[in-house]
Amino acid sequence: MGTAPGLRLAEPASPPAARPYASVEGIARRYGAVAVFEDVWFGIGRGEFVCLVGHSGCGKTTILNILAGLEPPDGGVLVVDGKEVTGPSLDRAVIFQGHALMPWLTAAGNVAFALSCRNPRWSRARCEEAAGLALARVNLAHAADRKPAQLSGGMKQRVGIARAFALAPKMMLMDEPFSALDALTRGALQDEVARLVAEASQTAFMITHDVDEAILLADRILLMSNGPGARIAEVVVNTLPRPRTRANLHHMPGYHPLRDHILDFLLTRSSRFDAKAPPAGWTPRTPPITQPAA
Ligand SMILES: Nc1ncnc2c1ncn2[C@@H]1O[C@H](COP(=O)(O)OP(=O)(O)OP(=O)(O)O)[C@@H](O)[C@H]1O
Ligand SMILES: [Mg+2]
Incomplete structure (x- = not known):
């Protein structure tokens, strides 16, 4: 296991020598x-896209909220x-499963309002102009x-x-952002998010139940075992080359072994993972993490 193209397993619990941009400890x-x-x-490097996959109730949304x-x-x-x-920050934008828009504002008004919060010195006209550009990037100018x-x-x-991308956050957090949508719309938005993330070298963390979505978007995929006592049981490094699109993904060598590995985890290994008997390589308590040089 771990030798097929596209599939590389990393140690689930051992932090790197230096702290990554975001470090969950x-x-x-x-x-x-x-x-x-x-x-x-787990860690999230600057510019890295990390997906978290696991069964319902294992604590994914709680981790995103943290x-x-x-x-x-x-x-x-x-x-x-x-x-x-210790609290929320506009450096970390969240895209929720539900859209969480303000119903009394227009689409442009919703984006402009968020921009005015993020950039209190911007004039109203500047916020409105930036909101218009942001909507055009997701084909919603009309x-x-x-x-x-x-x-x-x-x-x-x-x-x-x-709205989330207009804020140019340092980290984008997404909790199953497409799960309430039909398959066609979901696919189109997945490609759009892939494009926006690539354009901005956006650091991102996303929860999904959709294995193909994780393979399309993620650099690393964290596989979470079932609760209670859930853990990050495996970390899969997605070595499939970019650019990836839904159209080319399934033709890539290595795609099928990667997909099978994740599906096997969800169907069998996720419930067999025993927090009290960790797999080889698991380091429940780790040495102090050294601060990266400034
Ligand atoms: N007040 C509470 N008392 C006990 N358990 C709770 C309470 N609130 C939440 N939980 C439990 O916390 C767990 C984690 O919930 P969370 O929403 O993070 O799961 P999730 O992995 O995001 O699930 P889903 O995939 O369904 O969105 C759930 O199993 C839930 O039952
Ligand atoms: Mg959830």
């Missing part, structure tokens, strides 16, 4: 005596850009003056994507 979520997940370690600073972990720490995260109630689900999600 032994975090846990507990409800009473039950740990939903514990001792979760990364966003929306809730603190019950154990461990999150360090971004050398600083421990719907800029419509309110969310006048947009389809896919269009609303596009506005959410335009």
Whole structure:
């Protein structure tokens, strides 16, 4: 295992010698005596796209909320850009599963409002102009003056994507952003996000249930075992060459072994992973991480 083109396994719990841009260090979520997940370690490098895949209820959204600073972990720490995260920041934009638009504002108004929060010194005209450009990049210029109630689900999600990318965040966090959409719309938006991420060398963390989506977008795919006591059980390095599109992905050598590996994990290994008997290479407690040189 691990020799097929496109498929390389990395150590799940051993941090690199230097701290990456975002460093999740032994975090846990507990409800009473039950740990939903514990001792979760992973890093996200600058410009890297990391996907988290795992069964429902293992704690993926909780991990994303911790990364966003929306809730603190019950154990461990999150360090971004050398600083421990203690709350939300406009440096980290979130694209939710639901679009989370303000219903009384137009599409352009929603994007412009977020831009005015991010850039308090910008004039109204500058925010509106930037909002127009952001909507054009997701092919929504024609719907800029419509309110969310006048947009389809896919269009609303596009506005959410335009808004998040317009903020030029240091890290983009996405919680199953396409899961409520039909397959055609989802595919189109996946390609759009792939393009936007490549253009901006965007650091990104995304949760998905869609294995092809993870293979299309991610540089590394974290496979999370089932809870309680869930962990990052495997880290798969996606070595398939870029640019990747939905049209060329399944023709790439290495695509099928990679897909099979992840599906096998979800179908069998995810429930067999025993947190008390970690696999070879697993280092539950790790030595101190050295700070990268400034
Ligand atoms: N108040 C609570 N008491 C006990 N358990 C809770 C509580 N709130 C959440 N949980 C549990 O926390 C776990 C993690 O939830 P989370 O939403 O992070 O999962 P998820 O992996 O994102 O699932 P999905 O794929 O369905 O979105 C769930 O199993 C849920 O039952
Ligand atoms: Mg979730």
